[in-house]
Amino acid sequence: MTDCFIYDAIRTPRGKGKKNGSLHEVTSVELATQVLNNIKDRNDLDTSDIDDVVLGCVTPVGEQGADIARTAVLKADYDQSVAGVQINRFCASGLEATNMAAGQIMSGQSQMTIGGGVESLSRVPMGSDGGAMVADPSVAIQNYFVPQGVSADMIASKYGYSRDDVDTYSVESQNRAKAAWDENRFDKSITPVKDINGLTILDHDEFMRPETTMQSLGSLDPSFAMMGEMAGFDATINQRYPEVESVNHVHTAGNSSGIVDGAAGILLGNKEIGEKYGLKPRAKIKGFASIGSEPSIMLTGPGFVTDKLLKNLGMSKSDIDIWELNEAFAAVVLRFMEHMGVDHSDINVNGGAIAMGHPLGATGAMILGTVMDELERTNKSTALATLCVGGGMGTATVIERV
Numbered sequence: 001m002t003d004c005f006i007y008d009a010i011r012t013p014r015g016k017g018k019k020n021g022s023l024h025e026v027t028s029v030e031l032a033t034q035v036l037n038n039i040k041d042r043n044d045l046d047t048s049d050i051d052d053v054v055l056g057c058v059t060p061v062g063e064q065g066a067d068i069a070r071t072a073v074l075k076a077d078y079d080q081s082v083a084g085v086q087i088n089r090f091c092a093s094g095l096e097a098t099n100m101a102a103g104q105i106m107s108g109q110s111q112m113t114i115g116g117g118v119e120s121l122s123r124v125p126m127g128s129d130g131g132a133m134v135a136d137p138s139v140a141i142q143n144y145f146v147p148q149g150v151s152a153d154m155i156a157s158k159y160g161y162s163r164d165d166v167d168t169y170s171v172e173s174q175n176r177a178k179a180a181w182d183e184n185r186f187d188k189s190i191t192p193v194k195d196i197n198g199l200t201i202l203d204h205d206e207f208m209r210p211e212t213t214m215q216s217l218g219s220l221d222p223s224f225a226m227m228g229e230m231a232g233f234d235a236t237i238n239q240r241y242p243e244v245e246s247v248n249h250v251h252t253a254g255n256s257s258g259i260v261d262g263a264a265g266i267l268l269g270n271k272e273i274g275e276k277y278g279l280k281p282r283a284k285i286k287g288f289a290s291i292g293s294e295p296s297i298m299l300t301g302p303g304f305v306t307d308k309l310l311k312n313l314g315m316s317k318s319d320i321d322i323w324e325l326n327e328a329f330a331a332v333v334l335r336f337m338e339h340m341g342v343d344h345s346d347i348n349v350n351g352g353a354i355a356m357g358h359p360l361g362a363t364g365a366m367i368l369g370t371v372m373d374e375l376e377r378t379n380k381s382t383a384l385a386t387l388c389v390g391g392g393m394g395t396a397t398v399i400e401r402v
Helices: 028-042 068-075 093-106 148-159 163-182 214-218 225-230 233-240 271-277 301-313 330-340 363-378
Strands: 005-011 052-056 083-087 112-120 200-202 260-269 283-292 322-325 382-389 393-401
Touching (some): 005 028, 005 271, 005 363, 028 068, 028 112, 028 260, 052 093, 068 083, 083 093, 093 112, 093 283, 093 363, 093 393, 148 330, 163 330, 225 233, 260 363, 283 301, 301 330, 301 393, 322 363, 363 382, 363 393
Parallel strands (some): 052 083, 052 112, 322 382
Antiparallel strands (some): 005 260, 112 260, 283 393
């Protein structure tokens, strides 16, 4: 196996995923293009040395369709020899794309690749692509399909997490994100989004709500109670988990991930290509894995895939210095911490998607870059990034600082 190194990691700020968001007028292709251009310029690359660009995109329809990775490669004026491919593993797409790009190098088939992802939820709404998992009764009934929010509420109900538990976690996410921005912890990775004249459109994560308190969160109504009770999804998931008397709907807009726009890219390569450009490796990809998990509760995959990956690598949880798990819903992180025996002080130390938002196809690459920056900032060695995935899956990656 060939060592695969991370040479750079770049992300845009996250813009509110609504029509009044700062990035609403910027197309998905343009977001991805600006990330690719910044990787090229920051590292002074001859793009003919890049073998492939792999981008996650969860809703590849409309302007995000037709292989957005290749489209962005062409728009960024990369050499025509650079291939591009779009992949979809739902919320883990950006991390899975990076793993696939790394796998090309580790197998010796490529010398330099870019992994990452993009999603503009203000322009291409979540669910626009449909799908049999949701719409075909022969699939949905067999697997006790429910929306993710109901799954998250079932996790809280099954494992005993109260509304105060999930709100307390969410206030801390906001506080940590604010501290990270105040202390410029993201400076190494953030690339401002600019307009055609080179003027900055957005240079910060605009979804953050640092004024959040337990009182303000407590005033919010549960987001998934009506669909659970009126649409019958509570009854559906209770058939799968009859030991749970009823679903306690604890998740709200304040303790769930935010809908945002954004893009990210990770520059990967072998030792020789880094030496050619005089690039210093920042981290090494130790390994990665994906796994399937129970599809109705859906969001418990991170614990299982972490078990699998650590076993594959001959590692234990004590070998991991920093943990990063996408904050799809607060109960997802609470369950992972319980499953793994991880202390809150060691996970999502700079906040997460509850505070800053979750641009579906890009988040996995974003959190990998964030945790690499944190290893360097704190002079620590090893980190694990993971995400829960729709349909019952989990994806994880371990990196080691060089």
